[in-house]
Amino acid sequence: MKKYILLFCAAVILGACNKNDNMLQFDEAQSYIYFAYPNANTRSVEKYADSVYYGFALDADLQRKEKTIAIPIGIGGRAIAKDRSYTYVLEDSSKYDQTTVKFSAPMISASQYVDTLFITFQRTAKMKAEPTVLYLRLEQNEAFAPGNLYNQKIRIVVDDILNEPAWWNTWKNYFGPYQKEVFQQWMQIYHLGADPSPDLTTGAPGPIYYWNNMPTSAIASWYPVTFNYIQVLKQYFIDHQVYPGDDSTKERILLP
Structure with missing residues (x-):
């Protein structure tokens, strides 16, 4: 029995050596x-x-x-x-x-x-x-x-492509139809750190919500800080005449 065990161990060691031959070898002198x-x-x-x-x-x-x-x-x-x-x-x-x-x-x-x-x-x-x-x-x-x-x-x-984000449709009643200019201004206003609110579901401390991680529901009582910033965004387009694609022949951008 001892003879068979020794033969088995020798076979395992030989197999390991063969595998090492196939491994990538690094030269210590090489960079x-x-x-x-x-x-x-x-x-x-x-x-x-x-x-x-x-x-x-x-x-x-x-x-x-x-x-x-x-x-x-x-x-x-x-x-x-x-x-x-x-x-x-x-x-x-x-x-x-x-x-x-x-x-x-x-x-x-x-x-x-x-x-x-x-x-x-x-x-x-x-x-x-x-x-x-x-x-x-x-x-x-x-x-x-x-x-x-x-x-x-x-x-x-x-x-230089600004595609409509996945969350836009959820918030469409407040942002209106997708406009690149609105999204760009929203990124400036609702940046990470602007909203200190904790995660509504898990309670994880903020900042959590920002333009690239919007709340999943457009409910003012749940996300009052987000809605405050939407009012800031709305006022911006009241105070500044902004046109789609900078084309003044089109209707100026205003939020609902």
């Missing part, structure tokens, strides 16, 4: 590189995001003409006392205008384990109908090899 953009989803098993989105139409500064997105670049292995360049490619599936997108130099500074790739996007009329999309992929060069498999690629999407 590895990966995209290290923080993942906003804290429940995700992945620490870093593989996709980044920015919308000009959602920016607090409605007049912003350009936006710079900072993409952290992390390294594994050794940091050395000199600057090192890394290599990335823009995949063919990217959709962008080379004259309106600018990239900083792909460089890891001396003695650093994290550096930043800055990508600047100019706001264009085309973004109102079609997003700018970049697919970046890290490649090996003399200084770095691609590291973390999940973060060797990253997608960056930038647009």
Whole structure:
């Protein structure tokens, strides 16, 4: 019986060795590189995001003409006392205008384990109908090899599209038919932190409600602070002549 047990253990060890032969081996003398953009989803098993989105139409500064997105670049292995360049490619599936997108130099500074790739996007009329999309992929060069498999690629999407939010229909009696200009002004007024109310259902402390997390019911007695801000919004359009698409031939915007 003892003989069979020893043979079984030997087989298990041999199998484990064979599996190790198939595992990705890292060279301790090599430096590895990966995209290290923080993942906003804290429940995700992945620490870093593989996709980044920015919308000009959602920016607090409605007049912003350009936006710079900072993409952290992390390294594994050794940091050395000199600057090192890394290599990335823009995949063919990217959709962008080379004259309106600018990239900083792909460089890891001396003695650093994290550096930043800055990508600047100019706001264009085309973004109102079609997003700018970049697919970046890290490649090996003399200084770095691609590291973390999940973060060797990253997608960056930038647009100027302001779609009707899912909650609008619930609040339509107070906001009226969807108008981009009304939504943009509501974002300015009912930002996160403006309403200190706790969650009506769970009692979780505020701030909870804001333009991107509206109460699920349009009932004034339940959400008095929200309704106070709606009055502020209504007064804004009384005091300011605002037209859909800035077209004064159309009827000015007023709330119900």
